[in-house]
Amino acid sequence: MNTKINLAGIEMKNPVTVASGTFGYGREFNQFFDLNQLGGIITKGTSLKPKSGNKPPRVCETASGMLNSIGLQNPGVEYFAENDLPFLRKFDTAVIVNACGSTVEEYVELCKILNTLDIDGVELNLSCPNVKAGCMAFGNSYEGVKEITTKVRKVLDKPLIVKLTPNVTDIASIAKGAEDGGADGVSLINTLLGMKIDIDKKRPVLANNTGGLSGPAIKPVAVRMVYQVAQAVNIPILGMGGIINGEDAIEFMLAGATAISIGAGNFIDPYTSVNTVKGIEDYMKKHNIENLKDIIGTVEMN
Amino acid sequence: MPVQIYAELVEKVKLKDDIYHFKVKAPEVAKVAKPGNFIEIRVSDTTAPFLRRPISIYNLEKDEGIVEFIFQVKGQGTEILSSKKVGDKIDILGPLGFGTFKYENYEKISVIGGGIGVFPLYELSKCAKNDNKNVNIYLGFRNKDFVVLEEEFKKVSDKLIITTDDGTYGEAGFAINFLKQDIEKEEPDCIYACGPLPMLKAVRELAMEKNIPCQISLEERMGCGIGACLGCAVKTAKSPAEAPEYWHVCKGGPVFEAKEVEI
Numbered sequence: 001m002n003t004k005i006n007l008a009g010i011e012m013k014n015p016v017t018v019a020s021g022t023f024g025y026g027r028e029f030n031q032f033f034d035l036n037q038l039g040g041i042i043t044k045g046t047s048l049k050p051k052s053g054n055k056p057p058r059v060c061e062t063a064s065g066m067l068n069s070i071g072l073q074n075p076g077v078e079y080f081a082e083n084d085l086p087f088l089r090k091f092d093t094a095v096i097v098n099a100c101g102s103t104v105e106e107y108v109e110l111c112k113i114l115n116t117l118d119i120d121g122v123e124l125n126l127s128c129p130n131v132k133a134g135c136m137a138f139g140n141s142y143e144g145v146k147e148i149t150t151k152v153r154k155v156l157d158k159p160l161i162v163k164l165t166p167n168v169t170d171i172a173s174i175a176k177g178a179e180d181g182g183a184d185g186v187s188l189i190n191t192l193l194g195m196k197i198d199i200d201k202k203r204p205v206l207a208n209n210t211g212g213l214s215g216p217a218i219k220p221v222a223v224r225m226v227y228q229v230a231q232a233v234n235i236p237i238l239g240m241g242g243i244i245n246g247e248d249a250i251e252f253m254l255a256g257a258t259a260i261s262i263g264a265g266n267f268i269d270p271y272t273s274v275n276t277v278k279g280i281e282d283y284m285k286k287h288n289i290e291n292l293k294d295i296i297g298t299v300e301m302n
Numbered sequence: 303m304p305v306q307i308y309a310e311l312v313e314k315v316k317l318k319d320d321i322y323h324f325k326v327k328a329p330e331v332a333k334v335a336k337p338g339n340f341i342e343i344r345v346s347d348t349t350a351p352f353l354r355r356p357i358s359i360y361n362l363e364k365d366e367g368i369v370e371f372i373f374q375v376k377g378q379g380t381e382i383l384s385s386k387k388v389g390d391k392i393d394i395l396g397p398l399g400f401g402t403f404k405y406e407n408y409e410k411i412s413v414i415g416g417g418i419g420v421f422p423l424y425e426l427s428k429c430a431k432n433d434n435k436n437v438n439i440y441l442g443f444r445n446k447d448f449v450v451l452e453e454e455f456k457k458v459s460d461k462l463i464i465t466t467d468d469g470t471y472g473e474a475g476f477a478i479n480f481l482k483q484d485i486e487k488e489e490p491d492c493i494y495a496c497g498p499l500p501m502l503k504a505v506r507e508l509a510m511e512k513n514i515p516c517q518i519s520l521e522e523r524m525g526c527g528i529g530a531c532l533g534c535a536v537k538t539a540k541s542p543a544e545a546p547e548y549w550h551v552c553k554g555g556p557v558f559e560a561k562e563v564e565i
């Protein structure tokens with residue numbers, strides 16, 4: 001049984017990664033299991049300079065999911081390179097840095113630095129719904145995504161995966177922008193913009209009013225979008241959105257994802273990601289699949 | 303190091319209509335847990351509700367491997383939890399929180415709690431008392447119907463004052479007023495507090511004014527409970543050069559030095 005896959009030039013022992021912002025820089029989960037079991041780790045969104053993040057409350061529960069508005073709190077790339085990367089490099093797992101910024105120049109500067117680090121790839125975050133400047137502002141048009149991808153591509157030799165927002169009318173055209181800008185892959189979906197109101201206080205629960213919805217509640221939307229993007233582009237897809245077990249992961253791969261990320265699922269059970277690896281293997285046994293990569297995009301439409 | 307285990311519910315006591323006292327067999331948690339630690343409970347193996355419930359530890363019986371917690375039914379999650387039966391296995395993550403109550407270096411401590419915030423103060427008081435510290439406890443409740451655990455706290459204190467807002471039980475008024483009176487006579491080495499935010503703010507202010515060390519246990523809406531999601535942010539009172547703008551209740555806390563956080 002072979003679970004190896006190649007995502008945008010990144011060799012991984014299995015397709016299971018952990019989504020940006022749900023796994024920190026790995027230390028917290030290493031208390032529970034050996035990180036070597038993962039195909040890859042997508043780091044917390046990391047910016048050129050440290051970011052404080054948003055006021056609390058930053059999270060709240062919703063039906064089969066949650067809203068978050070963390071606001072990209074992170075210690076900055078310099079701190080990451082000195083303190084977190086050496087830790088992550090102790091493991092035999094792909095390290096992909098989620099890169100975020102407020103201006104095109106910031107993304108470019110950040111990626112220049114990332115290009116010099118011992119990392120396996122960059123996930124360009126053009127889709128965080130919780131910060132005012134940057135991110136989603138670039139991510140919601142074909143031209144915006146193409147422009148920033150092109151500029152980053154010029155300074156980055158490492159595999160470049162562009163993370164897309166689902167808060168758009170036509171996700172396939174956005175993905176095309178990444179492909180035309182020179183991305184090696186796309187990842188989707190980031191969270192869906194949502195809001196929850198405290199009916200006693202008559203105010204939104206989150207201090208930032210709105211936040212990103214994640215968890216199993218968004219999975220059908222994510223599977224549909226992965227399928228649509230798979231039809232539109234020729235670069236591989238890192239699929240995510242509500243995956244909590246092997247069966248969910250297989251669904252994304254059938255829809256066209258080469259690899260997958262566990263996001264909010266990490267919060268309900270620290271072992272969700274490694275259990276997903278086992279679940280994928282169980283499915284392969286049950287269906288006599290020798291090479292996992294053979295199932296990518298093999299869904300047959302009605 | 304926290305663990306995730308399925309702990310057997312060995313005893314369940316209904317303290318009030320909506321308040322339950324659970325004892326679970328969790329030796330791995332009991333062994334390493336400290337006063338102030340909490341656990342996160344996944345009440346259902348479905349995704350409804352989705353997130354774990356953070357609940358403070360009330361008492362530890364380390365030799366027997368027992369972890370005790372008390373909770374109030376507030377919504378869907380605690381409702382499901384309250385329906386668990388003796389013998390059921392409960393999915394527990396813990397012990398959580400690096401910021402715990404520190405009492406070792408003090409001799410005379412004052413402990414103040416309000417409402418359902420009194421629960422995590424029991425393990426602290428018990429440990430301090432066993433360690434021959436002088437423990438004065440001040441617990442405030444809304445009215446006589448809300449008073450809980452008086453006998454238990456009496457056993458782990460040198461002095462216990464119970465107050466009710468309306469005077470229907472114990473002393474009338476807020477617990478902090480009685481703490482204040484005692485401080486005028488003799489200052490404790492440290493004050494420990496857990497309870498509603500207005501109470502915590504008042505205790506923090508009092509401690510800072512008198513320059514008495516003070517440790518407070520905080521709550522915030524929480525995601526992972528282990529410091530990964532950065533959801534449960536609390537503003538630090540330190541300068542940007544000393545600390546980031548936000549710490550997290552699940553990691554830096556839940557117990558913080560009062561003067562180091564803004565609440």
